[in-house]
Amino acid sequence: MEKFAMYGKLIAHPGKRDELAEILLEAAAMLRDNEDCELYIVNVSDSDPNAVWVTELWSSQDAHASSLQGADTSGRALIAGAEPLRLKPLGGKGF
Template sequence: MSKYGMYAKFTAQPGKRDALAEILLESAAAAETVEECELYIINFSETEPDILWVTEVWSNPEAHAASLSLEATKAAIQRAMPLITGVESTKLKPVGGKGLSFN
């Protein structure tokens, strides 16, 4: 089975980027206990003050889909939605690189 990756670009309400980042960082902390989540990183854009990027790698697409049905994930999404004006995502198929194990 191949790994599943995603870049997600979140556009926060003006001035709400840091509050949105806190919610996403809580999700990242919760993902520490999910073995199938191999990478979940929140990034600030250096050129756009209301933009955050999330970089994710999962052991498989099904694990990512299952994570969206968890109660903690649903609660985080509910808290984050009022802070977001837009979301764009790009699905990826990771093929290797530093920090990613394919064993």
């Protein structure tokens, strides 16, 4: 079976890292019942006070894309809430 993984770094505005991480942890909680999402890990680094890393493993690239397109109202609200906290777009690569 082919899998799809992403590992990305988000850079938050200074002082907003923890707020951004909390939103991403809420997203992780929402994905718990999604059988296609096999792993969603959020972590921060002591050496980079503005960075949040996200690691995702999906059953397929299509499943990942569908999760973004099919996000319910609360999922879209989480995504919208995270946008103003970021300086840069997600710097990740799917493989």
